[in-house]
Amino acid sequence: MISEQHFSSSFTSVWHKITPLADTYWRRENLKIKRELSPIENRADPKLRGFLNELAFETFKKSKEMGLLPRKELIIPIAQNSVEKIANYIFRITNEEESIAQTLDNNAQLEVFGLTQNLMLFFPKTQSIIFRPKFSGCGIVSACEGDLIYNDCLYEIKAGDRKFRVSDIKQLLTYSSLAFLNGTLNFSKVGLFNPRNGYHWERTIDQLCIELSGMRESDVLSSITSHMTQLAISR
Structure with a gap:
């Protein structure tokens, strides 16, 4: 299949x-x-794009479930707590160490926050x-x-x-x-x-x-x- x-x-x-x-x-x-x-700025290493995209979606999901506002000080800790889970998932797909990160540098944090913020703004109603x-x-x-x-x-x-x-x-x-x-x-x-x-x-x-x-x-x-x-x- x-x-x-x-x-x-x-x-x-x-x-x-x-x-x-x-x-x-x-x-x-x-x-x-x-x-x-508005588009976000591509700040992080392009090799991490798939990883950061998936991390942002997971962060968006958890943030909505927790009823959080799209504020950086609230969102970034959620992203950091999801890094290991998403890194393991992406590595199983790519089998490439350079496609994942174990920690988020400043550029990665800003990119994940931008993606998460746009997702939260576009899908504002949690109950829907x-x-x-x-x-x-x-x-x-x-x-x-x-x-x-x-x-x-x-x-x-x-x-x-x-x-x-x-x-x-x-x-x-x-x-x-x-x-x-x-x-x-x-x-x-x-x-x-x-x-x-x-x-x-x-x-x-x-x-x-x-x-x-x-x-x-x-x-x-x-x-x-x-x-x-x-x-x-x-x-």
């Missing part, structure tokens, strides 16, 4: 069959994406957040989890120093199709947010499916899971 990220970024012929208009749509859509918050929603696997795709659901919208947090990609919306459709298959589709919208550059994108699932394929939400999502199953059988 494979991850949802692998499925979303690979199998070009499958995705072209399901969403033939995706590339054209996303080129057009990328021109409309607006900045919602469901962190790390879980999705059962299907066929070739393993069980997985998303980032968060907020106000009826499934969000993926993409904190890299880049624009959103068409594979990002395919990842959101992958989660949505798994939820649809299991009768747990408790959101009607999908969205992307980048706390590093402040950009945000959001659409209803049905609107997105029509734009990508000319078909309604139920047809597209069921087609995705059908292909997951067919790919597993063909292996």
Whole structure:
């Protein structure tokens, strides 16, 4: 079985069959994406970017659960207490010592705080957040989890120093199709947010499916899971 990220970024012929208009749509859509918050300054070593992105999300999650305000003197201790956990997680993925840090220097602290602050500002209502929603696997795709659901919208947090990609919306459709298959589709919208550059994108699932394929939400999502199953059988 494979991850949802692998499925979303690979199998070009499958995705072209399901969403033939995706590339054209996303080129057009990328021109409309607006900045919602001020970008943060990239202060730390770029090799630590994945580690700091994950650390900021964990810090954001814990800060919201504790009811904290986005103030540096409150946020930095939460980040420091999460360093070991996130470092172990990232090292298991990369197996590279230079991709993690055991302590946070001043630049790393400022970058983590900036990311965390933007996340807290963009998702202000604690009671409206469901962190790390879980999705059962299907066929070739393993069980997985998303980032968060907020106000009826499934969000993926993409904190890299880049624009959103068409594979990002395919990842959101992958989660949505798994939820649809299991009768747990408790959101009607999908969205992307980048706390590093402040950009945000959001659409209803049905609107997105029509734009990508000319078909309604139920047809597209069921087609995705059908292909997951067919790919597993063909292996």
